[in-house]
Amino acid sequence: MIQSHHLNNKRKRLEPKETLCTFCQKEHSKNMDKNYFCPIFQLKDRTNLLVYRSVQFNKLHIGIPRCEGCQAIHDSSYFYGLTLSILITAILGGLFYLQYGIYVIFYLVFGPAFILVLGPQFFANIFTKQKNILNKKEGAKKDLLVIEMLRNGWSLTQPNA
Numbered sequence: 704m705i706q707s708h709h710l711n712n713k714r715k716r717l718e719p720k721e722t723l724c725t726f727c728q729k730e731h732s733k734n735m736d737k738n739y740f741c742p743i744f745q746l747k748d749r750t751n752l753l754v755y756r757s758v759q760f761n762k763l764h765i766g767i768p769r770c771e772g773c774q775a776i777h778d779s780s781y782f783y784g785l786t787l788s789i790l791i792t793a794i795l796g797g798l799f800y801l802q803y804g805i806y807v808i809f810y811l812v813f814g815p816a817f818i819l820v821l822g823p824q825f826f827a828n829i830f831t832k833q834k835n836i837l838n839k840k841e842g843a844k845k846d847l848l849v850i851e852m853l854r855n856g857w858s859l860t861q862p863n864a
């Protein structure tokens with residue numbers, strides 16, 4: 704049984720009892736919905752720690768305590784990351800078109816998807832670092848419950864079906 708979190712069955716998430724913000728280690732979380740809920744996926748069924756034996760999940764959200772300040776930084780960093788990614792996609796598209804004309808089609812097939820999938824979080828992590836707080840993944844990896852679940856065959860990335 705997990706002592707550090709409380710299961711919210713309806714929302715399929717484990718809500719933290721701790722309130723000290725994992726990301727800045729200074730402020731406290733005052734609102735459950737401002738916490739960061741990290742998705743975690745079951746890869747292999749070898750979980751001995753079984754969180755709640757009566758309920759079977761292959762995907763759960765684990766709450767990481769987060770203050771409002773850090774939530775705002777995470778959200779705005781993601782927004783800037785997304786904006787920057789869209790700009791880069793457009794500028795590269797323009798350059799390709801000027802250079803290769805109609806062959807810009809080859810860029811359009813892979814380029815935008817690649818940049819728009821990986822770009823926003825990549826840049827968001829850089830912006831978050833500049834504010835001297837942990838990014839979402841770094842924070843999640845410090846959480847004892849997340850660490851325990853990763854050891855027991857769970858993953859932070861969605862398995863390919």
Ligand SMILES: [Zn+2]
Pocket residue numbers: 724725726727728729730769770771772773774
């Ligand atoms: Zn914080």
